[in-house]
Amino acid sequence: MKKELGIFILLIALCVVTAILNPRFLSPTNLTNMANIIGMFGIFSIGLGLVIITGGIDLSVGSMFALAGVLLSIALREWGLPWPIAALFVIIVPMALGAIHGTLVTQMRIQPFIVTLCGLLLYRGLARFIADDNTKGFGNAEGFETLRSLASGKFLGLPMPFVLLVVIAGIMWLVLHRSVYGRYLFAVGRNEEATRFSGINTKLVIASSYVLAGLLTGIAGILLSFYTNSISPSTHGNFYELYAIAAAVLGGCSLRGGEGSIIGIIIGTALLQILQNLVNLLGIPSSLNFAVMGAVVLLGVLADSYLGNRSLKN
Amino acid sequence: MPLLEMKGICKRFPGVVALNEVDLSSDTGEVVALVGENGAGKSTLMKILGGVYQPDGGEILVDGEPREIQNVEDAMRLGIAFIHQELNVVDNLDVAGNIFLGREPRTKPFHLIDQKKIHDDAKPFLARLGLDIPSDTRLDELSVAYQQMVEIAKALSLNARLIIMDEPTSSLTLAETNRLLSLIKELSSQGVSIIYISHRLAEIDEIANRAVVLRDGENAGEVARKEISHDRLVNLMVGRSISQFYVEPKESSKAGYFQARNLRSSRYPDCSVSFDASQGEILGFAGLVGAGRSEIMKALAGLDRTSQAKVCINDEDIEIRSAKDAINRGIYLVPEDRRSEGLVTEMSVRENMTLPDLPRYARGGLIQFGREREVANAQVETLKVKTPHIEALVRNLSGGNQQKVVLGKWLAMQPKVLILDEPTRGIDVGSKAEIYQLMRTLAEKGSVILMISSDMEEVLHISDRVAVMHEGRITGVLDRAHCTETNIMQLAVGQSVEVAKPACSE
Ligand SMILES: Nc1ncnc2c1ncn2[C@@H]1O[C@H](COP(=O)(O)OP(=O)(O)OP(=O)(O)O)[C@@H](O)[C@H]1O
Numbered sequence: 095m096k097k098e099l100g101i102f103i104l105l106i107a108l109c110v111v112t113a114i115l116n117p118r119f120l121s122p123t124n125l126t127n128m129a130n131i132i133g134m135f136g137i138f139s140i141g142l143g144l145v146i147i148t149g150g151i152d153l154s155v156g157s158m159f160a161l162a163g164v165l166l167s168i169a170l171r172e173w174g175l176p177w178p179i180a181a182l183f184v185i186i187v188p189m190a191l192g193a194i195h196g197t198l199v200t201q202m203r204i205q206p207f208i209v210t211l212c213g214l215l216l217y218r219g220l221a222r223f224i225a226d227d228n229t230k231g232f233g234n235a236e237g238f239e240t241l242r243s244l245a246s247g248k249f250l251g252l253p254m255p256f257v258l259l260v261v262i263a264g265i266m267w268l269v270l271h272r273s274v275y276g277r278y279l280f281a282v283g284r285n286e287e288a289t290r291f292s293g294i295n296t297k298l299v300i301a302s303s304y305v306l307a308g309l310l311t312g313i314a315g316i317l318l319s320f321y322t323n324s325i326s327p328s329t330h331g332n333f334y335e336l337y338a339i340a341a342a343v344l345g346g347c348s349l350r351g352g353e354g355s356i357i358g359i360i361i362g363t364a365l366l367q368i369l370q371n372l373v374n375l376l377g378i379p380s381s382l383n384f385a386v387m388g389a390v391v392l393l394g395v396l397a398d399s400y401l402g403n404r405s406l407k408n
Numbered sequence: 409m410p411l412l413e414m415k416g417i418c419k420r421f422p423g424v425v426a427l428n429e430v431d432l433s434s435d436t437g438e439v440v441a442l443v444g445e446n447g448a449g450k451s452t453l454m455k456i457l458g459g460v461y462q463p464d465g466g467e468i469l470v471d472g473e474p475r476e477i478q479n480v481e482d483a484m485r486l487g488i489a490f491i492h493q494e495l496n497v498v499d500n501l502d503v504a505g506n507i508f509l510g511r512e513p514r515t516k517p518f519h520l521i522d523q524k525k526i527h528d529d530a531k532p533f534l535a536r537l538g539l540d541i542p543s544d545t546r547l548d549e550l551s552v553a554y555q556q557m558v559e560i561a562k563a564l565s566l567n568a569r570l571i572i573m574d575e576p577t578s579s580l581t582l583a584e585t586n587r588l589l590s591l592i593k594e595l596s597s598q599g600v601s602i603i604y605i606s607h608r609l610a611e612i613d614e615i616a617n618r619a620v621v622l623r624d625g626e627n628a629g630e631v632a633r634k635e636i637s638h639d640r641l642v643n644l645m646v647g648r649s650i651s652q653f654y655v656e657p658k659e660s661s662k663a664g665y666f667q668a669r670n671l672r673s674s675r676y677p678d679c680s681v682s683f684d685a686s687q688g689e690i691l692g693f694a695g696l697v698g699a700g701r702s703e704i705m706k707a708l709a710g711l712d713r714t715s716q717a718k719v720c721i722n723d724e725d726i727e728i729r730s731a732k733d734a735i736n737r738g739i740y741l742v743p744e745d746r747r748s749e750g751l752v753t754e755m756s757v758r759e760n761m762t763l764p765d766l767p768r769y770a771r772g773g774l775i776q777f778g779r780e781r782e783v784a785n786a787q788v789e790t791l792k793v794k795t796p797h798i799e800a801l802v803r804n805l806s807g808g809n810q811q812k813v814v815l816g817k818w819l820a821m822q823p824k825v826l827i828l829d830e831p832t833r834g835i836d837v838g839s840k841a842e843i844y845q846l847m848r849t850l851a852e853k854g855s856v857i858l859m860i861s862s863d864m865e866e867v868l869h870i871s872d873r874v875a876v877m878h879e880g881r882i883t884g885v886l887d888r889a890h891c892t893e894t895n896i897m898q899l900a901v902g903q904s905v906e907v908a909k910p911a912c913s914e
Pocket residue numbers: 421422424425426444445446447448449450451452453794795804805806807808809834836
């Protein structure tokens with residue numbers, strides 16, 4: 095709880111500073127756009143957070159977005175699939191890939207970093223190959239307006255991705271912090287051996303976290319595709335896994351596993367996105383975008399370990 | 409003038425006063441035993457002396473001069489070496505590399521490690537300890553006992569004048585223990601002081617010049633060499649005398665209630681082990697370290713990935729493919745290594761207690777925290793676990809109390825067959841008696857208890873029968889009437905004993 099409070103204060107401070115420096119920060123357009131982006135990023139960051147809590151990592155998220163986007167466009171426009179089936183397809187593919195990652199990690203005992211690094215290269219290549227390296231999109235094609243409005247419409251004046259994030263975060267909060275399965279995720283991340291000795295199928299628990307991450311990646315993938323409306327397979331979703339990892343770490347997840355919370359991950363996501371917004375609004379050259387992000391994550395983690403050490407000594 | 413004096417040492421942790429005005433002193437060449445119940449503050453006091461913790465109050469005098477010990481380097485500079493219970497060796501370096509870690513001799517122009525000199529320098533220290541291992545043996549090829557000796561050699565190479573040993577014998581065999589004890593006597597005659605923590609009072613009787621007793625973080629008394637006796641120490645430690653230490657068995661009932669057939673472990677794939685146990689029996693498993701006792705029990709509990717076990721409980725055949733199978737059938741294992749296998753030390757006492765049986769405290773997949781807390785509190789109470797509250801991290805409990813948490817995990821679940829691998833390692837005398845009592849009560853309620861132990865006294869007094877293993881096989885089973893140290897040792901080295909019986913009926 096203390097951890098989350100710290101970066102929550104940082105988040106508020108950042109908002110206040112930005113709002114003072116540039117009142118446009120509080121304009122409805124900007125706020126709506128922020129909510130939209132935080133919604134999308136939050137959803138898949140939660141998925142990656144779960145994997146990190148088990149002591150794993152998933153580097154393939156960004157490439158999965160490219161693959162999902164390309165497949166969605168093809169399924170809807172070229173194969174003419176009804177939208178519910180196309181959407182299901184695009185969610186199932188990342189889940190299946192997650193299952194493969196999970197199996198390789200648990201059964202073949204290959205390190206998650208390696209498995210998903212190969213995934214990162216593989217799926218990006220696959221997406222480009224399928225799309226013939228051409229930009230795919232939805233243009234003004236018809237027949238899937240419902241899906242489009244589900245992904246990029248509004249509900250009670252709020253952008254759909256944000257609404258979805260709230261719902262998903264609520265469910266995942268129950269799963270992670272209140273359910274038996276959630277307890278197992280933490281236990282596996284802290285001491286897999288002792289958890290196995292307690293009669294828990296640790297392989298299944300670990301593998302399932304990759305599948306869950308796949309599910310959330312699939313959902314976010316659909317939202318993202320309609321947000322950009324065109325998918326250039328070589329750049330779509332590039333580096334997005336790093337945003338998620340950074341958000342999770344800022345939010346209190348430890349890459350050693352066994353630590354983290356849904357609230358923390360969401361605050362971390364919001365912090366990163368607002369930071370980007372600040373870079374834009376304050377007219378800082380956008381080439382410095384990543385540098386600013388890197389610096390802030392580093393500072394956040396440093397502050398956290400400093401405070402952590404102090405409380406240990408007392 | 410004493411070599412070391414600690415005066416009025418205080419140390420508080422959140423929710424606990426670990427030490428309150430504790431005094432301790434040691435003369436040159438003296439062996440001081442530090443005893444007390446689990447959580448009495450022994451390790452904490454030594455960690456303060458070793459520079460691991462800072463005291464909240466009190467002073468430390470070395471050679472009569474007040475000293476601040478801020479960190480481990482300060483302690484080393486004052487000639488204080490600390491051999492922790494969890495050894496701090498680097499497995500993939502050789503003996504010489506470990507002794508001189510961080511102080512390696514260098515060759516001239518390129519500043520590389522001087523391989524010849526490092527081994528030459530190591531030899532005298534090994535010789536002083538009477539160790540006949542080559543100095544280029546990798547540490548992971550050595551047994552725990554030898555690794556410990558290497559740590560002692562390292563301490564000597566640092567010119568240690570005072571060596572602290574925190575429960576050094578808890579994972580040693582009988583022979584290794586004797587060897588360590590005679591080494592300690594030798595060191596003390598060479599003028600090295602030793603502070604020795606142990607729960608085995610017989611060892612203290614043998615080597616200590618003086619015993620200092622702690623109780624609840626305070627000095628409870630001192631006993632001079634001549635007056636050291638089991639009863640005297642127990643009385644000071646616990647504040648009362650323990651009348652009934654071992655519980656005698658009643659006639660055990662149903663023979664052949666539990667049958668294990670052809671168990672195999674990945675360590676001895678060619679040996680199969682079968683044995684029978686009666687309902688209500690405590691069957692001890694003795695043997696030398698490495699005889700394959702723990703491995704067989706892991707196979708029985710479904711934890712050996714390469715093998716499956718076939719057992720029969722009360723005429724019902726059961727196949728065990730995974731830990732879950734075993735647990736569903738009421739077969740539980742309390743593993744030997746509590747830190748890596750028994751506990752998730754970064755989780756709370758409550759979360760550890762309920763981990764194996766969590767679905768029972770849940771409805772619709774969601775944990776009911778109230779029920780979970782109830783069970784955890786109940787277990788903490790029955791086992792007298794010393795913890796400020798059930799939300800404390802297990803990491804912060806004393807060694808013996810961690811062991812009680814591991815036991816509590818399984819006792820809440822009504823075992824049919826309870827396998828205990830070194831159940832009282834690191835446990836104080838008072839709690840030992842309580843645990844023996846618990847085992848006996850469980851047995852009388854109809855559980856089968858399989859107990860691996862390297863503590864000869866425990867094996868002799870607790871078991872109804874003793875199965876002895878040697879290199880992956882059971883060499884014989886001894887009835888209570890024939891349980892003697894000589895018989896057990898003979899079977900343990902693979903010789904036959906006339907009165908020994910086969911392990912199963914077929
Ligand atoms: N880092 C810590 N944080 C909080 N409490 C601690 C910490 N270390 C020790 N304690 C508490 O201080 C008390 C003394 O612990 P200590 O480890 O010194 O006991 P001990 O005498 O060595 O016991 P044992 O025989 O079981 O090893 C215990 O109640 C323990 O829970």
